Amino acid sequence: MIMDLETVKDRAGPRQFGPGDDMPEEYRKAATRMIQFHANSEVMGGYLDKEFTRKAPSLDRKLANTAKVQDEIGHAQLLYRAAETLGVKTRDEMLDELANGEGKFLNCFHYPVDTWYEAPMIDFFVDGGAMRRQATLKSTSWTPYAHAMDKVCFEEGFHVKHGESILRELMQGSKATQERTQETFEVWWPRIIQFFGPPNDESHHNDFAQDVGLKTATNDELRQSFLNMYIPKAEKYGLEIPDTPRIEYDEESGRYELAYDELDWDEFWTISKNEYPGSKEQIGSRRRRQEAVEWVRDALDSWESEATGVATGEAAD
């Protein structure tokens, strides 16, 4: 069925559109941008997380961490497939864009990690926030995206619980361990709040994505529900919420009022252009690893073209 934008807005709802529908270009481009961003974030989150396998203090933690990294890379594969169904970009194009620095991804994955204390910041708080968002995307209007979310959400419960288990363990450790965890939390807390993007009125893509049902919750709604759930969790384990940015709970509205201007938005927008020093480090290190295993992709591609007589250049990365 051929649809114009007005029809799309009228019919927008959970899992309403799929590859069988002839979607207008604006929709296909917006959905591609959103799903590609999500897929890139799974790759970059997975690469960041794999650092923790070496730093994990026990065999159990190492095993759980490798299982988690494997899941994240699998999520990226599902999402690139879902993005491809829109017919705007191929997976190869999206992976090339990620390697050459054009591909965008979540702010928290632009900060290289170097201690185990950072593991719960990513695996509990960032993953917990991501899962909040992903649960709402089960109702996105692009069906292949929603189907990817079914599997992603099925798996993520393990990640978030494992992340919380790490935080609990650290905060039951020695006083020095607790202090290091608190210090690390103070560094990560503003980034975690920025994870949900700028306040609604500064976001560029929000309105259209909501009008056509790609997004079902605003950044602000997600951030509020995240703060409602995760501030009590942090406090439960003895973490103190940093003074900056100021956060006040308004009993009447049931909202956390945030002093947004106390967050470093210059850094956030630099990151969003992939121009932060950490961005270059993270993108570069993934690109070098991608290049190092090029022979594997080449071998798969030549095997495929021998078997089918067609060279696709689409082997798994």
Next chain:
Amino acid sequence: MIWEVFRQEEPGDYHRHVGNVHAPDREMAKQFAQIQHARRMQTNSLWVVPQSEIGEVDAEDAAFGGTTDKSYRWAMTYNDIDASFAEEVADSEAEQREAARKRREAMEEADD
């Protein structure tokens, strides 16, 4: 030629395998699938796939999920953590618990 048939009930649902039809080509396979599998059952879309194009690996060939203890990849393992604070985490754990239960039952049946 045999064509496997997958039916989707509502827009946004998964296409699920419902059976197969004999047909000489793709067009007739679609016709027959409509008659055999979509005449009464609620249907939004049908897929037909040549049976010879389907690859299969079954429990005889593979130990799905591995043969060693991989409890570290399940949410239930971290049972000192209460997932109920976030609906999506609790839902995920419930889905994993159900999957693990089915898997365990199948393994127990195979042992009998």
